[in-house]
Amino acid sequence: MSASSGRPFAVAIVGSGPAGFYAAGQLLASAAPEVTVDVYDRLATPWGLVRFGVAPDHPKIKSVTRVFEKTALKPGFRFLGNVEIGVDVSHDQLAAAYDAVLYAVGTPADRRLGIPGEDLPGSVAATEFVAWYNGHPDYADLDFDLSAERAIVIGNGNVALDVARMLALSPHELAVTDTADHAIAALAASEISEIVVLGRRGPAQAAFTNPELRELGELELADVIVDPAEAELDPVSAAGLEAADQTVRANVKTIAEYAARTPAGKPRRVILRFLTSPVAIEGDGRVEAVRLARNVLEAGPDGSVRARSTDSHERIEAGIVLRSVGYIGTPLPGVPFDHDHMRILNRDGRVLDPVSGEPLPGVYTAGWVKRGPSGVIGTNKKCANETVAHVLSDAAAGALPAPSSTPDALIGQLRDTGVKIVEYHGWAAIDAHERALGEPHGRPRVKLVRRAEQLAIALGEALSHSG
Numbered sequence: 001m002s003a004s005s006g007r008p009f010a011v012a013i014v015g016s017g018p019a020g021f022y023a024a025g026q027l028l029a030s031a032a033p034e035v036t037v038d039v040y041d042r043l044a045t046p047w048g049l050v051r052f053g054v055a056p057d058h059p060k061i062k063s064v065t066r067v068f069e070k071t072a073l074k075p076g077f078r079f080l081g082n083v084e085i086g087v088d089v090s091h092d093q094l095a096a097a098y099d100a101v102l103y104a105v106g107t108p109a110d111r112r113l114g115i116p117g118e119d120l121p122g123s124v125a126a127t128e129f130v131a132w133y134n135g136h137p138d139y140a141d142l143d144f145d146l147s148a149e150r151a152i153v154i155g156n157g158n159v160a161l162d163v164a165r166m167l168a169l170s171p172h173e174l175a176v177t178d179t180a181d182h183a184i185a186a187l188a189a190s191e192i193s194e195i196v197v198l199g200r201r202g203p204a205q206a207a208f209t210n211p212e213l214r215e216l217g218e219l220e221l222a223d224v225i226v227d228p229a230e231a232e233l234d235p236v237s238a239a240g241l242e243a244a245d246q247t248v249r250a251n252v253k254t255i256a257e258y259a260a261r262t263p264a265g266k267p268r269r270v271i272l273r274f275l276t277s278p279v280a281i282e283g284d285g286r287v288e289a290v291r292l293a294r295n296v297l298e299a300g301p302d303g304s305v306r307a308r309s310t311d312s313h314e315r316i317e318a319g320i321v322l323r324s325v326g327y328i329g330t331p332l333p334g335v336p337f338d339h340d341h342m343r344i345l346n347r348d349g350r351v352l353d354p355v356s357g358e359p360l361p362g363v364y365t366a367g368w369v370k371r372g373p374s375g376v377i378g379t380n381k382k383c384a385n386e387t388v389a390h391v392l393s394d395a396a397a398g399a400l401p402a403p404s405s406t407p408d409a410l411i412g413q414l415r416d417t418g419v420k421i422v423e424y425h426g427w428a429a430i431d432a433h434e435r436a437l438g439e440p441h442g443r444p445r446v447k448l449v450r451r452a453e454q455l456a457i458a459l460g461e462a463l464s465h466s467g
């Protein structure tokens, strides 16, 4: 396929996480011979949450980047890092320069609990804590007070497990990871010895995947503790267990096994609590405790199992609270947004005009910002595939508006206005530099966490300041 003018069919992908890279790979592998794909990212480094989300003690998961590296080497591919859409370049400029624009920008913000005290110092969104320990440049200067004995993690998803585990790992376990150096130092000095993970529903409703849950039971420095009374299933969940999926049954079994364990007396404890909802975060000027309501579970009219708070309350003291109840998308200027679901307004990847409800020709979306913040890395492959199929079929049907400019003209304009674009070879220089820093210490890499440092390596510039 090529655009009607005879030039290549040009697609801009915004976001270089899994969804963006899967979409790029699929477009470049399509039967269409003359496709070019420019992948933009606001950061100088690609891979999205594979670099800034996936826990540093899970290096095998990060090796998915090898697939994306192959895509980056294909003819027709360009990486344009350090370019923020909505800041450095507008949606309209992209739409004028490309045949199609595909947004894969992820869902970077945190879902709110909506309870009193949520914004007290010491009440932290997991989105921030995760980005901090993973060396995201926007979060490198955060400072978390880890001097209390107890931390509370709110939520029962895999991110809550990542956060709890990171707090429980020994310095020796962290030392061989690519955890940002500032976080390794802060976690080594941490005095947290008890991490309480709060689920509002029961073991059968936890959103954990089973290998991640079992991993918690194998920590060098921490016992995992579950109150047998909370591990016991309520009648509604017990009745549904046989028909439940394999992950649920495995989780229930693992949690029962933890409840039956005698603690080995390790210096740290991870306590999994169930049927408890935070109703307030309390403290005089900073977090001192979380007030909880005890819940009972009941079946909703749609068959779902819901938590209902009772009058029974409890107060647990803690010096830090990590709110891990999910991510949400944020609107991009000029791109229709679905405020009910906090993601781009779309139908199966075609972005919709909010007035007509019909597809906006040439504008697409994939990944978490298309379908919401759930699913593992591989889920984005199928998701991107659905969107790319629409791009290709719309192009074949002649349904895309003809661009009035070109990608090269736009990129030239960006450079003229002083945007320092990091291309793939620039990222490759950062990658090689980070790996070389890590190698003598048996670490996969030592991350550069400052934009200025990254740009200096990527663009061969002198390092003028530390920000």
Ligand SMILES: Cc1cc2nc3c(=O)[nH]c(=O)nc-3n(C[C@H](O)[C@H](O)[C@H](O)COP(=O)(O)OP(=O)(O)OC[C@H]3O[C@@H](n4cnc5c(N)ncnc54)[C@H](O)[C@@H]3O)c2cc1C
Binding pocket: 014, 015, 016, 017, 018, 019, 020, 040, 041, 042, 043, 046, 047, 048, 049, 050, 052, 053, 054, 055, 058, 061, 083, 084, 085, 086, 104, 105, 106, 107, 130, 159, 162, 327, 332, 366, 367, 368, 369, 374, 375, 376, 377, 378, 379, 380
């Ligand atoms: C803490 C955490 C740990 C996880 N661990 C695992 C795991 O171990 N295994 C697993 O399979 N899955 C894991 N996941 C899930 C996995 O990371 C996601 O499924 C996946 O990253 C979503 O891909 P995405 O491309 O939609 O978004 P993202 O990965 O978020 O990528 C979005 C990209 O868009 C860029 N961007 C955003 N706004 C702009 C803009 N305006 N202009 C230009 N670029 C922009 C961002 O910089 C980013 O690079 C984890 C998720 C989280 C949150």
Ligand SMILES: NC(=O)c1ccc[n+]([C@@H]2O[C@H](COP(=O)([O-])OP(=O)(O)OC[C@H]3O[C@@H](n4cnc5c(N)ncnc54)[C@H](OP(=O)(O)O)[C@@H]3O)[C@@H](O)[C@H]2O)c1
Binding pocket: 112, 113, 154, 155, 156, 157, 158, 159, 160, 162, 199, 200, 201, 205, 206, 207, 209, 212, 277, 278, 324, 325, 326, 327, 373, 374, 375, 376
């Ligand atoms: N190793 C891995 O494979 C890995 C690691 C990290 C993340 N991921 C994936 O990334 C995705 C996002 O993970 P996530 O953990 O952010 O989200 P998630 O899986 O959606 O879990 C969110 C948790 O927050 C709870 N919650 C929501 N609102 C709440 C409230 N008001 N009060 C108390 N609890 C509340 C939810 O409980 P309810 O169920 O009751 O709503 C749920 O337990 C998931 O698909 C996850 O599997 C994978």
